[in-house]
Amino acid sequence: MTNKRLERVPLILEDFTPYRLNKAAEAISRRFSNQYREQYGLTRPEWRTLATLGQFGALTATAIGVHSSMHKTKVSRAVFSLEQRRWLKRRRDEADRRTEHLELTPAGLKAYEHLARLAHEFETDLFAKLGERGARDLKAGLSALETYYRQYVAVTSTDDD
Amino acid sequence: MTNKRLERVPLILEDFTPYRLNKAAEAISRRFSNQYREQYGLTRPEWRTLATLGQFGALTATAIGVHSSMHKTKVSRAVFSLEQRRWLKRRRDEADRRTEHLELTPAGLKAYEHLARLAHEFETDLFAKLGERGARDLKAGLSALETYYRQYVAVTSTDDD
DNA sequence: AAAAGATCGTCACAAATGCAACGAAATAGA
DNA sequence: TCTATTTCGTTGCATTTGTGACGATCTTTT
Numbered sequence: 234m235t236n237k238r239l240e241r242v243p244l245i246l247e248d249f250t251p252y253r254l255n256k257a258a259e260a261i262s263r264r265f266s267n268q269y270r271e272q273y274g275l276t277r278p279e280w281r282t283l284a285t286l287g288q289f290g291a292l293t294a295t296a297i298g299v300h301s302s303m304h305k306t307k308v309s310r311a312v313f314s315l316e317q318r319r320w321l322k323r324r325r326d327e328a329d330r331r332t333e334h335l336e337l338t339p340a341g342l343k344a345y346e347h348l349a350r351l352a353h354e355f356e357t358d359l360f361a362k363l364g365e366r367g368a369r370d371l372k373a374g375l376s377a378l379e380t381y382y383r384q385y386v387a388v389t390s391t392d393d394d
Numbered sequence: 395m396t397n398k399r400l401e402r403v404p405l406i407l408e409d410f411t412p413y414r415l416n417k418a419a420e421a422i423s424r425r426f427s428n429q430y431r432e433q434y435g436l437t438r439p440e441w442r443t444l445a446t447l448g449q450f451g452a453l454t455a456t457a458i459g460v461h462s463s464m465h466k467t468k469v470s471r472a473v474f475s476l477e478q479r480r481w482l483k484r485r486r487d488e489a490d491r492r493t494e495h496l497e498l499t500p501a502g503l504k505a506y507e508h509l510a511r512l513a514h515e516f517e518t519d520l521f522a523k524l525g526e527r528g529a530r531d532l533k534a535g536l537s538a539l540e541t542y543y544r545q546y547v548a549v550t551s552t553d554d555d
Numbered sequence: 556a557a558a559a560g561a562t563c564g565t566c567a568c569a570a571a572t573g574c575a576a577c578g579a580a581a582t583a584g585a
Numbered sequence: 586t587c588t589a590t591t592t593c594g595t596t597g598c599a600t601t602t603g604t605g606a607c608g609a610t611c612t613t614t615t
Binding site (some may be wrong): 242243244246247249250252253254255256257258259260261262264265268284288300301302345346350351352353355356359360362363364366367368369370371372373374375376377378380381382394 | 403404405406407410411412414415416417418419420421422423425426444445446448449461462463506507510511513514516517520521522523525527528529530531532533534535536537538539541542
Protein backbone atom coordinates (compact mmCIF):
# COMPACT_ATOMS: atom_id res chain seq x y z
CA MET A 234 0.00 0.00 0.00
CA THR A 235 1.96 2.96 -1.22
CA ASN A 236 -0.89 5.36 -0.80
CA LYS A 237 0.96 7.51 -3.25
CA ARG A 238 -2.10 9.28 -4.55
CA LEU A 239 -4.03 9.66 -1.44
CA GLU A 240 -5.48 12.95 -2.64
CA ARG A 241 -8.65 11.57 -1.20
CA VAL A 242 -11.91 13.38 -1.05
CA PRO A 243 -11.35 16.35 1.19
CA LEU A 244 -14.36 15.77 3.40
CA ILE A 245 -16.53 12.79 4.18
CA LEU A 246 -19.80 14.27 5.30
CA GLU A 247 -20.94 11.17 7.11
CA ASP A 248 -17.93 11.47 9.34
CA PHE A 249 -18.12 15.18 9.94
CA THR A 250 -19.33 15.77 13.45
CA PRO A 251 -21.35 18.96 13.02
CA TYR A 252 -23.17 17.33 10.16
CA ARG A 253 -23.84 14.13 12.06
CA LEU A 254 -24.97 16.07 15.07
CA ASN A 255 -27.35 18.04 12.97
CA LYS A 256 -28.90 15.09 11.26
CA ALA A 257 -29.26 13.24 14.51
CA ALA A 258 -30.91 16.20 16.19
CA GLU A 259 -33.28 16.66 13.30
CA ALA A 260 -34.22 13.02 13.22
CA ILE A 261 -34.92 12.87 16.92
CA SER A 262 -36.66 16.22 17.07
CA ARG A 263 -38.88 15.32 14.23
CA ARG A 264 -39.96 12.14 15.88
CA PHE A 265 -40.69 13.79 19.15
CA SER A 266 -42.41 16.76 17.61
CA ASN A 267 -44.96 14.42 16.13
CA GLN A 268 -46.28 13.96 19.62
CA TYR A 269 -47.17 17.53 20.32
CA ARG A 270 -47.99 18.34 16.75
CA GLU A 271 -50.43 15.54 16.21
CA GLN A 272 -52.02 15.62 19.61
CA TYR A 273 -52.26 19.34 20.17
CA GLY A 274 -51.25 21.03 16.95
CA LEU A 275 -48.40 22.79 18.70
CA THR A 276 -45.44 24.20 16.88
CA ARG A 277 -41.96 23.75 18.19
CA PRO A 278 -41.66 27.27 19.59
CA GLU A 279 -45.00 26.81 21.29
CA TRP A 280 -43.95 23.55 22.82
CA ARG A 281 -40.72 25.05 24.02
CA THR A 282 -42.50 27.97 25.57
CA LEU A 283 -44.97 25.69 27.26
CA ALA A 284 -42.23 23.47 28.57
CA THR A 285 -40.19 26.36 29.85
CA LEU A 286 -43.11 27.89 31.67
CA GLY A 287 -44.10 24.51 33.02
CA GLN A 288 -40.68 24.07 34.45
CA PHE A 289 -40.11 27.52 35.89
CA GLY A 290 -43.51 28.88 36.64
CA ALA A 291 -43.90 32.56 35.79
CA LEU A 292 -41.34 34.10 33.47
CA THR A 293 -41.05 37.10 31.22
CA ALA A 294 -40.88 36.63 27.48
CA THR A 295 -37.24 37.60 27.45
CA ALA A 296 -36.41 35.05 30.08
CA ILE A 297 -38.11 32.34 28.07
CA GLY A 298 -36.10 33.32 25.05
CA VAL A 299 -32.82 33.28 26.90
CA HIS A 300 -33.43 29.98 28.48
CA SER A 301 -34.78 28.15 25.50
CA SER A 302 -32.54 29.80 22.92
CA MET A 303 -35.35 31.31 20.95
CA HIS A 304 -35.50 34.62 19.23
CA LYS A 305 -37.62 37.38 20.73
CA THR A 306 -40.14 37.28 17.96
CA LYS A 307 -40.49 33.55 18.08
CA VAL A 308 -41.31 33.75 21.74
CA SER A 309 -43.65 36.64 21.19
CA ARG A 310 -45.61 34.70 18.63
CA ALA A 311 -45.63 31.51 20.60
CA VAL A 312 -46.91 33.38 23.64
CA PHE A 313 -49.62 35.00 21.59
CA SER A 314 -50.71 31.67 20.24
CA LEU A 315 -50.73 29.97 23.62
CA GLU A 316 -52.70 32.86 24.97
CA GLN A 317 -55.31 32.35 22.27
CA ARG A 318 -55.70 28.79 23.45
CA ARG A 319 -56.15 30.03 26.99
CA TRP A 320 -53.17 27.98 28.06
CA LEU A 321 -51.30 30.97 29.31
CA LYS A 322 -52.08 34.31 30.83
CA ARG A 323 -50.15 37.52 31.15
CA ARG A 324 -49.74 39.25 34.44
CA ARG A 325 -48.41 42.76 34.36
CA ASP A 326 -45.51 43.77 36.52
CA GLU A 327 -46.36 46.92 38.40
CA ALA A 328 -42.75 47.60 39.20
CA ASP A 329 -41.64 47.41 35.57
CA ARG A 330 -44.45 47.99 33.18
CA ARG A 331 -42.47 47.04 30.12
CA THR A 332 -42.52 43.39 31.02
CA GLU A 333 -45.21 40.84 31.62
CA HIS A 334 -45.06 37.73 33.69
CA LEU A 335 -46.36 34.77 31.82
CA GLU A 336 -47.85 31.75 33.46
CA LEU A 337 -49.80 28.72 32.49
CA THR A 338 -53.49 28.45 33.14
CA PRO A 339 -54.86 25.22 34.59
CA ALA A 340 -55.62 24.07 31.07
CA GLY A 341 -52.11 24.89 29.97
CA LEU A 342 -50.68 23.13 32.93
CA LYS A 343 -52.70 20.07 32.18
CA ALA A 344 -51.47 19.90 28.62
CA TYR A 345 -47.97 20.51 29.84
CA GLU A 346 -48.15 17.67 32.29
CA HIS A 347 -49.40 15.36 29.65
CA LEU A 348 -46.70 16.32 27.23
CA ALA A 349 -44.05 16.13 29.89
CA ARG A 350 -45.14 12.59 30.54
CA LEU A 351 -44.87 11.79 26.87
CA ALA A 352 -41.45 13.38 26.81
CA HIS A 353 -40.25 11.12 29.54
CA GLU A 354 -41.62 8.11 27.80
CA PHE A 355 -39.98 9.17 24.61
CA GLU A 356 -36.65 9.53 26.30
CA THR A 357 -36.92 6.27 28.15
CA ASP A 358 -37.77 4.54 24.94
CA LEU A 359 -34.89 6.22 23.19
CA PHE A 360 -32.43 5.14 25.82
CA ALA A 361 -33.70 1.62 25.64
CA LYS A 362 -33.09 1.58 21.93
CA LEU A 363 -29.65 3.09 22.25
CA GLY A 364 -28.65 0.54 24.79
CA GLU A 365 -27.03 1.27 28.09
CA ARG A 366 -23.68 2.08 26.62
CA GLY A 367 -25.02 4.16 23.75
CA ALA A 368 -27.17 6.22 26.07
CA ARG A 369 -24.32 6.80 28.43
CA ASP A 370 -22.00 7.85 25.63
CA LEU A 371 -24.54 10.20 24.19
CA LYS A 372 -25.18 11.91 27.48
CA ALA A 373 -21.51 12.20 28.24
CA GLY A 374 -20.83 13.58 24.78
CA LEU A 375 -23.57 16.14 25.16
CA SER A 376 -22.24 17.20 28.51
CA ALA A 377 -18.83 17.73 27.02
CA LEU A 378 -20.32 19.80 24.24
CA GLU A 379 -22.30 21.88 26.66
CA THR A 380 -19.37 22.80 28.81
CA TYR A 381 -17.49 23.65 25.66
CA TYR A 382 -19.89 26.00 24.00
CA ARG A 383 -21.33 27.48 27.13
CA GLN A 384 -18.40 29.86 27.19
CA TYR A 385 -18.97 30.97 23.65
CA VAL A 386 -22.59 31.75 24.22
CA ALA A 387 -21.51 34.08 26.97
CA VAL A 388 -18.92 35.75 24.81
CA THR A 389 -20.63 35.84 21.48
CA SER A 390 -24.27 36.77 21.19
CA THR A 391 -27.04 37.01 23.68
CA ASP A 392 -29.96 35.96 21.59
CA ASP A 393 -29.27 33.04 19.37
CA ASP A 394 -31.77 31.20 17.30
CA MET B 395 -36.78 21.07 55.15
CA THR B 396 -39.80 18.89 55.03
CA ASN B 397 -40.03 18.87 51.29
CA LYS B 398 -43.65 18.10 51.83
CA ARG B 399 -44.71 19.98 48.75
CA LEU B 400 -42.02 19.00 46.43
CA GLU B 401 -44.59 19.30 43.69
CA ARG B 402 -41.92 18.09 41.34
CA VAL B 403 -41.59 19.74 38.01
CA PRO B 404 -42.59 17.19 35.41
CA LEU B 405 -39.76 17.88 33.02
CA ILE B 406 -36.34 19.43 33.34
CA LEU B 407 -35.52 20.70 29.91
CA GLU B 408 -31.79 20.84 30.50
CA ASP B 409 -31.84 17.12 31.12
CA PHE B 410 -34.10 16.17 28.27
CA THR B 411 -32.02 14.53 25.59
CA PRO B 412 -33.82 15.67 22.44
CA TYR B 413 -33.68 19.21 23.71
CA ARG B 414 -30.03 19.02 24.61
CA LEU B 415 -29.21 17.43 21.30
CA ASN B 416 -31.01 20.15 19.49
CA LYS B 417 -29.36 22.98 21.30
CA ALA B 418 -25.96 21.41 20.89
CA ALA B 419 -26.49 20.90 17.18
CA GLU B 420 -27.68 24.44 16.74
CA ALA B 421 -24.79 25.89 18.66
CA ILE B 422 -22.22 23.93 16.72
CA SER B 423 -23.88 24.42 13.36
CA ARG B 424 -24.12 28.11 13.90
CA ARG B 425 -20.50 28.40 14.72
CA PHE B 426 -19.44 26.41 11.72
CA SER B 427 -21.86 28.10 9.38
CA ASN B 428 -20.17 31.39 10.10
CA GLN B 429 -17.26 30.12 8.13
CA TYR B 430 -19.03 29.61 4.86
CA ARG B 431 -21.47 32.41 5.43
CA GLU B 432 -18.93 35.07 6.15
CA GLN B 433 -16.33 33.97 3.67
CA TYR B 434 -18.54 33.07 0.75
CA GLY B 435 -22.05 34.14 1.59
CA LEU B 436 -23.28 30.57 1.28
CA THR B 437 -26.47 29.37 2.84
CA ARG B 438 -26.63 26.06 4.61
CA PRO B 439 -28.39 24.25 1.75
CA GLU B 440 -25.79 25.64 -0.61
CA TRP B 441 -22.94 24.48 1.54
CA ARG B 442 -24.46 21.05 1.86
CA THR B 443 -24.92 20.77 -1.84
CA LEU B 444 -21.38 21.89 -2.47
CA ALA B 445 -20.03 19.45 0.07
CA THR B 446 -22.05 16.57 -1.29
CA LEU B 447 -20.92 17.19 -4.83
CA GLY B 448 -17.37 17.65 -3.70
CA GLN B 449 -17.46 14.32 -2.02
CA PHE B 450 -19.22 12.30 -4.68
CA GLY B 451 -18.44 14.02 -7.93
CA ALA B 452 -21.39 14.16 -10.32
CA LEU B 453 -24.84 13.54 -8.87
CA THR B 454 -28.43 14.23 -9.76
CA ALA B 455 -30.44 16.67 -7.70
CA THR B 456 -32.48 13.86 -6.22
CA ALA B 457 -29.39 12.01 -5.15
CA ILE B 458 -28.09 15.08 -3.41
CA GLY B 459 -31.36 15.42 -1.58
CA VAL B 460 -31.40 11.83 -0.46
CA HIS B 461 -27.88 11.87 0.76
CA SER B 462 -27.95 15.18 2.54
CA SER B 463 -31.49 14.94 3.84
CA MET B 464 -32.74 17.98 2.06
CA HIS B 465 -36.06 18.60 0.47
CA LYS B 466 -36.28 18.63 -3.33
CA THR B 467 -36.98 22.31 -3.47
CA LYS B 468 -34.14 23.18 -1.19
CA VAL B 469 -31.76 21.32 -3.43
CA SER B 470 -33.27 22.83 -6.52
CA ARG B 471 -32.74 26.33 -5.21
CA ALA B 472 -29.28 25.65 -3.91
CA VAL B 473 -28.29 24.21 -7.26
CA PHE B 474 -29.65 27.22 -9.04
CA SER B 475 -27.74 29.54 -6.80
CA LEU B 476 -24.48 27.65 -7.13
CA GLU B 477 -24.96 27.63 -10.85
CA GLN B 478 -25.29 31.41 -10.83
CA ARG B 479 -21.92 31.61 -9.15
CA ARG B 480 -20.47 29.36 -11.80
CA TRP B 481 -19.49 26.88 -9.17
CA LEU B 482 -21.51 24.11 -10.67
CA LYS B 483 -22.64 23.04 -14.08
CA ARG B 484 -25.39 20.80 -15.29
CA ARG B 485 -24.77 18.01 -17.70
CA ARG B 486 -27.77 16.45 -19.31
CA ASP B 487 -28.24 12.72 -19.30
CA GLU B 488 -29.00 11.51 -22.77
CA ALA B 489 -30.31 8.22 -21.52
CA ASP B 490 -32.80 9.84 -19.16
CA ARG B 491 -33.60 13.35 -20.12
CA ARG B 492 -35.53 14.14 -16.99
CA THR B 493 -32.40 14.24 -14.89
CA GLU B 494 -29.27 16.29 -14.93
CA HIS B 495 -25.87 15.40 -13.61
CA LEU B 496 -24.46 18.15 -11.51
CA GLU B 497 -20.80 18.71 -11.02
CA LEU B 498 -18.54 21.36 -9.66
CA THR B 499 -16.60 23.66 -11.91
CA PRO B 500 -12.93 24.29 -11.13
CA ALA B 501 -13.99 27.40 -9.23
CA GLY B 502 -16.54 25.41 -7.27
CA LEU B 503 -14.01 22.75 -6.54
CA LYS B 504 -11.59 25.29 -5.29
CA ALA B 505 -14.08 26.80 -2.90
CA TYR B 506 -15.07 23.33 -1.81
CA GLU B 507 -11.51 22.36 -1.05
CA HIS B 508 -11.01 25.47 0.95
CA LEU B 509 -14.17 24.92 2.94
CA ALA B 510 -13.39 21.28 3.44
CA ARG B 511 -10.09 22.30 4.92
CA LEU B 512 -11.85 24.71 7.25
CA ALA B 513 -14.27 21.96 8.18
CA HIS B 514 -11.46 19.69 9.21
CA GLU B 515 -9.86 22.42 11.20
CA PHE B 516 -13.13 23.16 12.88
CA GLU B 517 -13.62 19.56 13.82
CA THR B 518 -10.07 19.12 15.03
CA ASP B 519 -10.43 22.20 17.14
CA LEU B 520 -13.75 20.98 18.47
CA PHE B 521 -12.31 17.64 19.46
CA ALA B 522 -9.42 19.32 21.15
CA LYS B 523 -11.82 21.37 23.20
CA LEU B 524 -13.97 18.41 24.06
CA GLY B 525 -11.00 16.46 25.23
CA GLU B 526 -10.18 12.94 24.23
CA ARG B 527 -12.86 11.40 26.35
CA GLY B 528 -15.56 13.90 25.41
CA ALA B 529 -14.86 13.50 21.72
CA ARG B 530 -14.92 9.75 21.98
CA ASP B 531 -18.20 9.77 23.88
CA LEU B 532 -19.80 12.13 21.44
CA LYS B 533 -18.84 10.06 18.44
CA ALA B 534 -19.94 6.85 20.08
CA GLY B 535 -23.24 8.44 21.10
CA LEU B 536 -23.84 9.68 17.59
CA SER B 537 -23.09 6.27 16.17
CA ALA B 538 -25.60 4.73 18.50
CA LEU B 539 -28.20 7.27 17.45
CA GLU B 540 -27.49 6.68 13.82
CA THR B 541 -27.96 2.96 13.98
CA TYR B 542 -31.13 3.57 15.91
CA TYR B 543 -32.91 5.97 13.66
CA ARG B 544 -31.60 4.59 10.42
CA GLN B 545 -34.34 1.99 10.55
CA TYR B 546 -37.02 4.59 11.04
CA VAL B 547 -35.93 6.65 8.12
CA ALA B 548 -36.37 3.59 5.98
CA VAL B 549 -39.82 2.91 7.32
CA THR B 550 -41.22 6.37 7.66
CA SER B 551 -40.63 8.95 4.98
CA THR B 552 -38.19 9.14 2.14
CA ASP B 553 -37.55 12.83 2.02
CA ASP B 554 -37.08 14.40 5.38
CA ASP B 555 -35.85 17.81 6.34
C1' DA C 556 -34.63 66.56 36.85
C1' DA C 557 -33.82 66.59 32.08
C1' DA C 558 -31.54 64.16 28.37
C1' DA C 559 -29.47 60.21 26.55
C1' DG C 560 -29.34 55.51 26.37
C1' DA C 561 -30.89 50.81 27.20
C1' DT C 562 -34.53 47.30 27.49
C1' DC C 563 -39.12 45.15 26.71
C1' DG C 564 -42.29 43.26 23.61
C1' DT C 565 -44.58 43.95 19.07
C1' DC C 566 -45.24 44.74 14.27
C1' DA C 567 -44.19 45.39 9.21
C1' DC C 568 -41.50 43.75 5.96
C1' DA C 569 -38.13 40.57 3.72
C1' DA C 570 -36.12 36.08 3.29
C1' DA C 571 -36.27 31.14 3.77
C1' DT C 572 -38.89 27.01 3.83
C1' DG C 573 -42.46 23.57 2.84
C1' DC C 574 -46.39 22.03 0.10
C1' DA C 575 -48.99 21.12 -3.91
C1' DA C 576 -49.29 21.15 -8.58
C1' DC C 577 -47.11 21.16 -12.84
C1' DG C 578 -44.78 19.87 -17.60
C1' DA C 579 -41.62 16.78 -19.38
C1' DA C 580 -40.00 12.41 -19.73
C1' DA C 581 -39.60 7.51 -18.56
C1' DT C 582 -41.81 3.10 -17.29
C1' DA C 583 -45.55 -0.28 -16.71
C1' DG C 584 -49.71 -2.29 -18.06
C1' DA C 585 -53.40 -3.36 -21.31
C1' DT D 586 -48.80 0.67 -29.29
C1' DC D 587 -51.52 3.39 -26.58
C1' DT D 588 -52.81 4.68 -22.02
C1' DA D 589 -51.97 5.09 -17.16
C1' DT D 590 -48.68 5.68 -13.70
C1' DT D 591 -44.38 7.14 -11.82
C1' DT D 592 -40.31 10.04 -11.52
C1' DC D 593 -37.52 14.34 -12.15
C1' DG D 594 -36.88 18.98 -11.23
C1' DT D 595 -39.19 23.59 -11.09
C1' DT D 596 -42.55 27.00 -9.86
C1' DG D 597 -46.47 29.45 -7.33
C1' DC D 598 -48.31 30.02 -3.10
C1' DA D 599 -48.83 29.82 1.94
C1' DT D 600 -46.45 29.49 6.22
C1' DT D 601 -42.56 30.23 9.13
C1' DT D 602 -38.68 32.73 10.39
C1' DG D 603 -35.43 36.59 10.88
C1' DT D 604 -34.43 41.74 10.68
C1' DG D 605 -35.15 46.37 11.74
C1' DA D 606 -37.70 49.76 13.59
C1' DC D 607 -40.99 51.27 16.75
C1' DG D 608 -43.57 53.15 21.19
C1' DA D 609 -43.41 52.59 25.82
C1' DT D 610 -40.89 52.32 29.80
C1' DC D 611 -36.95 52.11 32.81
C1' DT D 612 -31.97 53.42 33.89
C1' DT D 613 -27.91 56.14 33.63
C1' DT D 614 -25.59 60.26 32.96
C1' DT D 615 -24.97 65.01 33.40
